[in-house]
Amino acid sequence: MTPSVVLVTGVSGFLGGHLAARLAANPDIERVLGVDTVPPPRDLLRRMGRAEFVRADIRNPLIAKVISQASVDTVVHASLSANPGNSGNRAATKEMNVIGTMQLLAACQKAPTVRRVVLKSTTVVYGASPRDPALFDETMMPKELPSGGYAKDAAEIEGYLRGFARRRPDVSVTVLRFANFIGPRIDSIFTRYFALPVVPTVLGYDARVQLLHEEDALAVLERAASHDIPGTFNVAADGVLMLSQAIRRAGRLTLPVPQMAVGPVGRLFRSARIVDFSPEQMRLLNFGRVVDNGRLRRQFGFTPRWTTTQAFDDYVRGTALHRVVPSERIAQVERGVLTAARALR
Structure with missing residues (x-):
């Protein structure tokens, strides 16, 4: 059943703002409310059309007053964030994620x-450890429970939603566990990571x-808001890339860091506001x-339109990443390695 009044949280961000725009373009939806602590960027606000910020x-x-006065029948909680930059620091991020969700529910x-x-959730709830299965399905639990950070926020929020x-x-309750986002327009931890000249x-x-x-992420959110499909769903593209393959496809250089130096390097990048390497991100790497x-x-x-490889390549093309190492040079090195390997046989 098509909703009448939809409330979307986190509309100053890419997903929330563009979702509000898509829902506002649906003439069957009577009203769309976009909620956030700061206004969306001007171009995004224009895209939102008749959606009300x-x-x-x-x-x-007071969010209860907004919901009751507008007679909201559908709530899309899209503001769950892993990025401290959105709210200043990790403490503020946790407060927005956890306390904000409690008040909203x-x-x-x-x-x-x-x-x-x-709920826009995340596959981070499964954790990342050497004892993980080859594939996580929605019924599985993490091998190691998250002790803090974004992963713990997400796990707590899903628990609150089950209680609700x-x-x-x-x-009707729908939980969407998204894999890491990639694309030419979205700003995420992974898009910043692969844009580094030395990764x-x-x-x-x-x-x-x-x-x-x-675009697949937006399509899934739009379908969840527009149709009654309760349940918990993993939302990820088909296929995988090895990290080394992705770095090569982006034309970047690799900087292998010893395990003991991972923490200091992550803090260095975080303090420089280049990329936020949280503990769960480092475990994922x-x-x-x-x-x-x-x-x-x-x-x-729903079937994702892009595979993991196609999505990554679209990100590389769309952001016009300049290769640090030309592909011809990479091919030349590979030929040299293969020649040397044959000679050793």
């Missing part, structure tokens, strides 16, 4: 008009990387993580 903080109980619980809640679903069984990796490891194109998207196809009814 409401400057509000979901950590404040409390407001939804009190509002009799709310019939659907969609028990208290309001009349509300640090963990010495002795070559993680499997599974990604999701920004160690061990990788791949999820099964079968339920997304069968029950949710």
